[in-house]
Amino acid sequence: MKHLPKHLRPKWRYLAVGIETWPDGEVERGPFQRELWYAAQNLVGDAGSADADLTLLDFEFEDGYGETIVRVRHGHTDEARAAIACIDEVDGHPVGVVVRGMSGTIRACEEKYLGRRGEFSAQRTVAFENQERTAVVRNGTYDVRTDGSFSGATELDFE
């Protein structure tokens, strides 16, 4: 179909979203998108979800850390923020999410707020609560493997 004239096209805002899990967490685009839609639907209903028209654009996730861009209709960014905040699990993996910033273009959004992945992660052995444990280390954060789960720590805990 022919494109809409410019003044009738919807205006968008782009939210840069950071995603974090424990090192064994695996978050994929599809399930994350589904959680986002569920969150929006549960919070603002069908009508509100249609208004906000949330869509995932870029999605990158590796080693417990990811980034994505959420497109939202101009004027509905608060609903989008709230829906994003209500994502607490994806495929049973607990996730931390944060809106790093908001822009009017995808490019500005990427340049200003994304690409902060930092150095690759490494395994290290640490003493945590008087026991030897392995930890996944990245940028000064330590995710320590304890019996069957993880504990979050930083370099300050091992000084």
Place this chain on the structure above:
Amino acid sequence: MYEAVHAHPDGDSTVARLARTAGEYGYDGVVVRNRSDARPDYDADRIDDEYGVDVVDGLEIRADGPEQASGYVGNYRRDVTVLLLEGGTPELNRFAVEQPRVDVLARPMAGDGDFNHVLAKAARENGVRVEFDFSPVLGLTGGPRVQALSDMRKLREVVDQYDAPYVVSANPYSHLQLRAPRELIAVGELVGFSREWMADGLREWLRLAERNRERQSESFIEPGVKRGTYEKEP
């Protein structure tokens, strides 16, 4: 703005990790609200130097009833800067708001807990902050969340009517459960709180910490009485 967190071993992440993430999310500080049998080990000055996040020493009392709670209040009041008491039963809610030595009544609507005008007036008189816990809004769905939201609405109406002091928290148990202030405010706005009201609830933790730190300082004698600067050693 401040957030009140459960750190390892009460929660899953250490104080340093929570503070680091909180700093990245735009908080100025965190209040550690661990239970008395799971107190964390940390160096607040070091964390402040490294991440620029103020760590406030707090404690959340979990008691079976008012008598036990009263004992804990006596034991811990002098040690900690912010003293919280977990509500959730009519007896404990009542005890907390009538006890000026308690700073925050945590999760008053959890479990069998309820709140009314009598408690709100007592909370205002005694300066006990009533907590609005957003963790059910963030973490639950369906019926339980509807219940939590309707409890929260009732609490808000009573607290607003009697101008009782309050705090807002997402009650996180790990750095993954932390949410940035703007996101919390956005959630609050959707469920009927105003932007300013939410921000005020997040700032209240700091006001509380500042007041209590002043009281803990050596120059403080009692409310309104302070050691002056003119006394010099001969």
